[in-house]
Amino acid sequence: MPVALADPFLPQPYRVERRRRELAGTVTLELAPLAGACPAFAPGQFNMLYAFGVGEAAISLSGDPASRATFVHTVRHVGAVSGALAGLEPGATVGVRGPFGRGWPLAAAEGADVLVVAGGLGLAPLRPAIYAILARRERYGRVVILVGSRSPAEILYRRELERWRQRSDLEVRVTVDHADAGWRGHVGVVPALIPRADFDPQDTLALVCGPEVMMRFAANALLAAGIKAGRIHLSLERNMKCAIGLCGHCQFGPSFVCKDGPVMSLERIAEILAVPEI
Amino acid sequence: MEGIEEILGRHPFFAGFAAEHGRLVAGCARNQRFAAGEYLFREGDPADAFFLIRHGRVALELVEPGRPPVAFATLGEGEIVGASWLLPPYRWRFAARAVELTRAIGIDAACLRGKCEADHHLGYEMMKRFLPILVERLQATRLQILDVYGKR
Amino acid sequence: MDALPTTRTCAILDRDGLQALIAALAARGYQVLGPVLRDGAILYDEIAGLADLPAGWTDRQAPGRYRLERRADEALFGFAVGPQSWKRFLHPPVETLWRAQQGEGGLLFSTAAGPSPRYAFLGVRACELHAIAIQDRVFCEGPYPEPGYAERRRDAFIVAVNCAEAGDTCFCASMDCGPQAEDGFDLALTELIDETRHAFLVEVGSAAGEELLTGLPRRAAADAERAAAAAVVARTASQMGRRLDTAGLKELLQDNPEHPRWSEVAERCLSCANCTMVCPTCFCTTVEDRGDLAGSSAERVRKWDSCFTLDFSYLHGGSVRQSARARYRQWMTHKLASWIDQFGTSGCVGCGRCITWCPVGIDITEEAAAIRATLPEPRGEDHGGH
Known part of the structure; x- marks a missing residue:
């Protein structure tokens, strides 16, 4: 309560x-x-x-x-x-x-693999989840962090990602939509990294945040990889004014994004996620 | 040393492939190694092969005059480079460059096209494996052109 | 029809008794609000006595139409409902939430809400009782109760009136929201008026109502008077101008976001937001942040808002609901369907205000019926066998 x-x-x-x-x-x-x-x-x-x-x-x-x-x-x-x-x-x-709001269901990830999929600034609301997982790293299986960015110059928390990439208990992959000559990493959209990542689709919790289109693509790739909709969680963005479900602005179908979300399971929102102007 | 047929059999692209078809493809295949910076092929070259990456990373590039090449996708272990060998006029529409030391199996396109024509079952199996890859890449391209991370 | 629960205490007030009721409420410190004639409509405002009530007036309502007419009698409550609802008192259209001062130690925030008046509402219809109950759920039953609403609501004294007249746009009966006031009041009146009498059967709905009634000049209700009151409500129930078929309506709307009817209604809808302003349950608000020119103080003002505005769904870069089609769909689907997911009840009480006050006469009951009647074939339906 x-x-x-x-x-x-x-x-x-x-x-x-x-x-x-x-x-x-x-x-x-x-x-x-x-x-x-x-x-x-x-x-x-x-x-x-x-x-x-x-x-x-x-x-x-x-x-x-x-x-x-x-x-x-x-x-x-x-x-x-x-x-x-x-x-x-x-x-x-x-x-x-x-x-x-409701955050990432990290308790449901314990004992399972965790797949973090972030696009652009979507890494910001995922970073606390990564900190929480790293603080109790032994409670989780494989932890994969996939990050998509527009260009190498626009990678958020780049130094921190570099540090995480040095760890043997994390798989960190960063991809950019548009590469310059100096970029030696992945090029392409972040959902394309999902089939390349190492996780057990039967026992993985996926946490996704980024622009809504990117999340729809990522959700499809996660489903295709074999993760169930109830184990895929997206953080949504809508116009929030009061933040406590009283002003009505952030409605997304039957949900108030501010209090029923911002993190919601794909299972809950799959039917309306692709409805234009809902 | 492992035979090329075994290597092909373990590559995800050929998962579930019939043994006889595997033998036919292996007959067109050879191991290849590309140093970092080396090109697998360049735009306009005859598309006389495609590649199954075993290790390493390959960047697909387009060139604009007056600018460094633009990489629009990178491919890595377990992935396929190249579809132009499937369609006339069998010319590459982009360049593929090894970003790091890359080992791949190159499959001779003329050889495989001939076998696919001769054995439509084999041809159909190849198409069933290529089409999803092409659709996936089309999807990815759609997302990429939306440029979703920019201020809009 | 046994319209009046027999367990309730009943009495008869005459006109003087009703006047005494108003006076007793005022004496107890209530700001007494009731129907008054103003601006060509019957509105709710402060009343001092019976003389302020719209005696002898009624309203004629139709889609996009509202006119006052004289009645043949001097009934005090002989009309349906006007453009306003009690929402404007419990959930004010404009309210300052807080003020901020830029001081030496940084910003200082102070709540702006003073103590609210204690309201007594006279003439609350059954649909409005339901609307208040719905807003109670919205504002008081979530994890963050709205403090101002909760306080005003807790302190309010409600005198309901059973409708003696159903308007052409009324459909409370089909929403199970009237015309009988069954719950949620302190006292409920039924106006009994004919050539021989003008009196009010009063029912007690709470301890506070009982206590108040005890001090008023009244007499016991005869069985015939109870029967007459029941007959008034029964007649009203039979006169409903419209009905809304609610069976399966939630799924009907939620499963058909691409129904062609949404485009059709959008061609008529002006996105004027009238329906949301007159609706007794619509609760959406926005906020306005104001700063003074010196830059030393600021305040935040909350105002009623409407899902019909473009700004409502604004996300950096653009609005989610760009089209009138999407905005009408949002309003109606929210009201009749997702409201049930959110608050366990429909958001519609059948008061008909949205129909009457729509400048182009869009009728929510007709829109719902049209979607029901022209349901497209389910996609992928197999007609040809195998």
Whole structure:
């Protein structure tokens, strides 16, 4: 039973502790509460970040769930609010509501192989899941991380991916849609890596996040590889205003993406995933 | 040393292939080795073979004037390079370059085309294996041209 | 028809008794709201007494049409429902959620909501009781209850009125939402008016209702008066202007997102959002963030929103529901189908407001029937045998 907040609409003030440029137009902010510690969050959840006088946007949590000192958010400048957030410098205050939503069903992955499929910024909400898995690596079987990006210059968390790739207990593959001459890695879309990865389709939990089209392609490739729809989980994006299922904006068929998701099983959404304008 | 027929038999492309068909294909096959940077073939060359990659990685490239070659796909272990050998005029439409040391089995196209014509069962088995690969690559191309990660 | 549950305490109030009821509510600190005649319609607003009620008026409703007419009698509740519902009080159209100050120590957020008035609603129809019950589920039964709504709702005193008149666009009977007020009220009235009398049978629905009634000038209800009240409701039930066949409706809509009827209705629909504004259960809101010019303070205002706007489904880059077809489909499928998945009940109570107030007269019952009537053959159906 979730704990009812006194006023779920009221943001709490957080200070920008660190700001790190990730890619062109994309930064990672570390936010610390002006008072107390950050509430616990589950990998896959999101916060509503408020830029003073501009507005609020749903941004997934992308830091280590074991760390309670700060919230880590990777923000890409795509609109007025995300632009204002991405432009914040250390010392600035933001409003934070959250964490909200249902995250990745990591408990269901214990004892099984885990296949992480990320496209573009979709790696951000998956990173906490990867941290959580690595913290208890012995609980999982093979762990495969497939990452797709537009170009080598646009690979999110590139250095971290390099570090993970050095580990013998992880299979990390990164592919780009468009390669330059210096790129020696994979070229092609990330769903094409799925048949090449090493996992047991009978006992694998797949976690997918990226643009919706990419997730549809990935879902088809995962099904073709033999993973059941109930073991494939996607993180969806819809217009979120209230984050608690009261404003109606994020409806996706019968679901409220903010509270029934953002992570939902393919089994639940398969029928409407491809319906245009649903 | 392992015979080429055994190597072919273990390659995922030939999973479930009849032994007699395997022998026919093996008769057109030879082991090949490409150093990093070496081209398997270039655009416009006669498409007189296709390749089953055993180890390594191959980039498929197109060239634009005044620019370095653009890789639009990479292929690795267990995958197939090349379909132009199936269709007249049997010319490669792109280049294939080994990104790293690559071992492959090259299959002589003229030899295999002849055997497929002579034995339509073999031809049909080959088509059944090529078509899904082509469809998959078409799908991937569709996703790629959507450029889904860009700001749109 | 045994319309009145016999276990309920009943009494008869005359007009003075009703006046005393209003006064007693005001004396207890309630802001008493009831139907008033204004702007050519019957709206809900603050009332001081019987004189404020639309005595002798009724409404004539049809798709895209609403007109007031004089009645032959002086009935106080002789009409159906107007463009407003009690939603506007429990779930206000505009509400400031909080204010933020930029101070030396950073941002300071403070909740803007003051204490809400304690409302007494006079004249709540059966469909509206159901609508309130539906919004209770939406706002109070999830993991995050809406604090303002919950408080206003908890404090509200509800005087229901059984409808003596069904409008042409009414279909509450087929939604199992009326015309009899069965639950969710403190007191319920049935207006008894003819040449010989003008009185109100009052039923008690709660302890608070009982307590209030005890202090009012009243007399016991005779069996004949109970029977007369039951007859009023029975007659209304038989006069429903429309009906909606709800059997299998959820699956019908959810299984047919590509039905050609969605395109057909979209050619008429103006995406004006009237239906969502007048609907007593539509709950969607958006927020507006305002800052002052000096950049030192800001506030967040919540407003009713509608799934008929393009902005509603906006995702960076564009709106998910670009076409009117998709937006109408979303509204109707949500109202009649996915609402059941979300809240265990249909979102429609059959009040007919969306039909009456649609400028082009789109009729939700007709749209549902059209989809039912022209169901396309299931794709892949095998007609030819083997």
